[in-house]
Amino acid sequence: MGRTELAQYLGQALDITRFRDYCPNGLQVEGRDRIATLVTGVTASLALIEAALDLGADAILVHHGYFWRGEDQRIVGMRQRRLKSLLIHDVSLFAFHLPLDMHVDFGNNAQLARQLGLRPDGRFGEDGLGWLGVASTEVRTVGELAKLVEERLHRRPLLIGDPTQALGRIGWCTGAAQNMIGDAIDAGVSVYLSGEVSEPTVHLARESGISYLACGHHATERYGVQALGEHIAEKFNIMHRFIDIDNPA
Template identity: 70%
Template sequence: MERGSVNRDEFAKYLEQTLDITRFRDYCPNGMQVEGRLQIKKLVTGVTASLALIEAAVEAGADAILVHHGYFWRGEDARVVGPKHKRLKLLLAHDISLFAYHLPLDMHPTLGNNARLAAQLGLEADGRFGENDIGWLGVSADPATKTVGDLACLVEVRLGRAPLVIGDPAQPLGRIGWCTGAAHTMLGDAIAAGASAYLSGEISEPVVHLAREANVAYLACGHHATERYGVQALGAHLAAQFGIGHEFVDIANPV
């Protein structure tokens, strides 16, 4: 079956509307960050626009790359030198567009990182917390997941890595808060919202003490590991919408 194609600018417009990107004040530009060829037949998705991902996209014959972590972050060195030069040079040399969506991809109600992590772990959301309601709150839908230790085991199986657990594994699971990536600073918001366990990607030294003193379990499951699923779901959605090819490339990252 012949692969379809979509106009690059039509593709960008569809993503702008689907992810409602204009409502966010973000740390980076959301949308097309690097302009490539006009027609997109093959899309590669990944978590971060690293050199390794770009090389894989070139090998796959991609016309466009879509990621969660793109370029041009607030406060970074604006010069196109070193690794940034290598990445941009490779994209431009092969006329590949780069699309990146940060907070809009975290927060989408069905395709976003929090939504897809919930689906991966069998969590049912019934509330939100934090700035812009970015954090999700709910319960486990699996009757076999009764304790913090059960949830940690499930994370290891479903995400392919053992989480760092702060708290008693035997503690019964009550309300669960979650927010993917570097959302460790939102533990206080999760506690205020009524969570007895909180799951995120990263952890910091002060968070350990807060979790212990509040008697709230904290599961640090990996920034990369928790944010692999939204971009895959979005890529599959775009492939179905436009009839284009799609390949998710997982560049291993222990963080």
């Protein structure tokens, strides 16, 4: 398929114009015109680029790309090495941040819900970025939910709260959304899941009486980009491979 065709399809499918994001969404680095092999990954690290090149990728699609607001804009050091590898080998880079978090089918929040058997029934926070719902009937306590996270995401979560607490309303938002815990509390959750934890998060959880699960930024955001890559491969009959460059954060 054509690079421009893919860029247009993804832009429309993920509705990128509706978001006020911290980076440009869509085609970030222009490579060859035709795409037969697509590699997906969480972050456009040099390790991912090198692994994609080994597979003969024509394009790479990630959740965490480049050109973040407030970054040093010079093409030096790590940025130079990454961009040089892409440009020399004529490989395109597509990146989708908030649009991939939000999408109802391919989004990180939607895919995390599928991994954990959560049933979404609402949203909270700015632009409805956070999701609300309930767990399956087999998971009844916070401790059981934490165990399920470890089994499905292959990452032991940090649990702030009482493992024996009964589950009620659950809120979740992948990645570094620990700062949305106040919005989750206002939305009436008894448990909130995200990727990371900050010092104030602990006190907010304890003093509000809810439980908080920090499940890993990378661990919670593996699944959206995989689902999107599989969709593209099926729709346009191209090869797709997800490469997981492990990150303990």
